């Protein structure tokens with residue numbers, strides 16, 4: 001639970017798309033790989049030859065233990081393995097920040113996170129494409145919170161100030177309007193009081209989704 005300080009009154013928020021740790025340990029493995037991800041991206045080393053051998057052995061062992069699960073076999077949007085592999089929120093995706101969202105009773109979705117050097121664009125700043133990707137996901141989550149989902153057809157990001165690395169960031173998004181299968185959302189990204197970027201997005205609920213064919217393997 002968290003509070004919504006900007007509203008002037010305390011409003012409860014619920015964790016959105018809670019992802020319990022996977023029984024296999026894959027979620028914890030992803031956490032450790034994220035530690036490595038940041039260090040390899042940004043630190044200096046003298047000699048990593050022993051660690052490379054360890055990493056190669058680890059990769060071989062995981063490859064041997066893995067039962068492949070092609071995305072096309074997912075049952076629908078929102079099943080645990082679909083969410084777990086997502087590059088923004090996926091708890092088992094080492095490439096995901098990951099972004100943990102909460103939802104407020106008014107449908108606002110919020111995520112607080114800090115991005116490290118592996119997300120760098122300009123020196124010391126978050127890559128603009130990463131900001132766009134996180135916004136896309138946040139708007140998608142706002143649609144899910146409103147129980148009316150779709151695929152992105154238009155995403156317009158305005159970058160107002162550099163988004164700093166290693167600094168607490170706050171993403172917020174909400175669905176603003178619905179007209180049949182067309183959905184419009186908006187969102188913001190702040191570092192403290194600074195508005196770093198804002199977004200407006202249009203989504204369309206595919207015709208096949210309304211026809212009840214949720215099995216189509218769409219990677220959101």
Ligand SMILES: CCCCCCCCCCCC(=O)SCCNC(=O)CCNC(=O)[C@H](O)C(C)(C)COP(=O)(O)OP(=O)(O)OC[C@H]1O[C@@H](n2cnc3c(N)ncnc32)[C@H](O)[C@@H]1OP(=O)(O)O
Pocket residue numbers: 077078136137139140141144149150151152153154181182202204205206207208219220
């Ligand atoms: C649960 C947990 C979840 C977990 C949370 C998951 C969050 C995922 C968030 C990430 C989302 C993504 O990345 S989605 C991936 C990126 N996006 C895509 O790949 C989408 C590619 N586009 C498509 O596949 C298609 O365009 C569709 C399926 C979206 C729509 O095709 P369709 O169903 O045939 O619909 P269509 O008739 O063409 O269009 C419907 C209406 O929308 C309008 N329209 C269509 N495109 C546009 C456009 N760019 N700009 C303006 N208007 C447009 C049309 O004019 C029409 O208006 P009118 O004539 O009715 O007035």
